[in-house]
Amino acid sequence: MNEKISFPDLVSLLASKMNVTKKEAEAFLKEFFTISTEVISSGEELKIDGLGLFKPIWVEARGSVNVQTGEPVEIPGHYKLSFIPDKILREAVNAPFSSFSVEILNDHVSTEQMIAVESEALEQGSEVIPDESDMSVEESEGEQECDAESMSFSGQDSSTPEHGSEEPMPREDASSESSQPEIEPVVEPVAKEPVSEPEPNPVETAPDDPVEDENEIYGQKSISRRAFWWGVLTSLGVVVLACAIGYAIWAGKGSDSANVLKIGEYTLSLSRQSTDKPMVNKATEPVVLEVQKDTTATMPATEIKTDTAVVEQAFDVSTPQPRQAELEPTVGPVVETIRSGVFLTTLARKHFGHKAFWVYIYEENKGVIENPNQVPIGTRLTIPDAAKYGIDATDKASVDKAKELAVRIQSRYE
């Protein structure tokens, strides 16, 4: 298996097969490959029955660009050797997969479903079943479908309004922030960082632990039940996420959207963490405990939330000085007019050295740009000062941050 057979190996194999001396076998093989090389090198095609067809193919000269310098380069015409294995050899190599055939897909069948079906058909073990249901739940999660089962479950429903009642508080924070001078984005680079880190953690860790614990206690009996709760849980999480993002965008239209979004995500990650625990416990314990668990879970959530509010206020306090300092450079702003063939990205490349920074031009001109993908010709745009948004084309972190923001902005226009 996966051995490398060199010429001497081939000679000894042939010698033992033909019951001749190695010398004779070598003479044959040497001549065989010499003739082959000669024929192929002369530009002639060579067909050997049982092995295949060697065919030098002329490739026309074509233009290309040097990836490093961007200079146009011409690749001259050349020969390329194509090898088409003989049918016998091809089938021998493909023997393990010979049972498969090309299948015609229906229009609405997605490839993920096909894979799921295939793996189900291939491995019909009992352990596959929970995995399968997990997969299907995750797929529905991607489509943001709401399970009917999750609605019938009262405990979860009561937990979703919770977030609704929690959110007005951060909104007050946001509105009080936005009542201050409208140069909020200054806060962004500083305040955004905590968002990216705490968000994924609860999602990854929280579901894992309970699942493992349960596995020890209940073993195989609860596998299907666990899969069900796990599915319900994740779908609920998606619904909450969608609600929070929707709310954040809605609330963010008037004032600074990034801040509100941030708060929305924060509360979301916290509340998710808190709801995850009671959810899985409920699967194992009597229904009576439900209410208690829920109330206990919400308490830490609100506590932590007030913490975050305090942290944000702290950010506010720290920022006013730099904000006023940066008012001066923007007094004489650079104004660009959109012409045909000029996009936000071209302007960003011209002024900041990297196209990813178009987001900041967009942020600066939110009032005049309706859709960043279609800026009407003749629109006058103010180009922000590079220092204002921490723009640095040589800094990878700065570019990445801009790209992250771009994804968020783009998602609003799809």
Next chain:
Amino acid sequence: MNHKSFLEQLQIRLGKDRGEIDGYMSAFLQIMKERCAQMDVVSIQGFGSFEPKKKLERVVVNPATGKRMLVPPKMILAFKPGSAIKTKLKMLSSK
């Protein structure tokens, strides 16, 4: 060059009769078949190497009918020309 004239060339150079050459050929091809089916790489100095490769399944679209088809995973035998053949073909190209 086709199979027949190739065998004739071999016959002339080795000075052996046709039956013997056929025996060698079939034995050699048998070895190639067995080894390549086992995912072994047959690499010959100066000529090139025969490598069996795994190809993943993929979805293709028939441009005429617009039908999508799932092509199953498969193993194919690829041939990589060695440096001798490569340089000779290059010289041929530059002419």
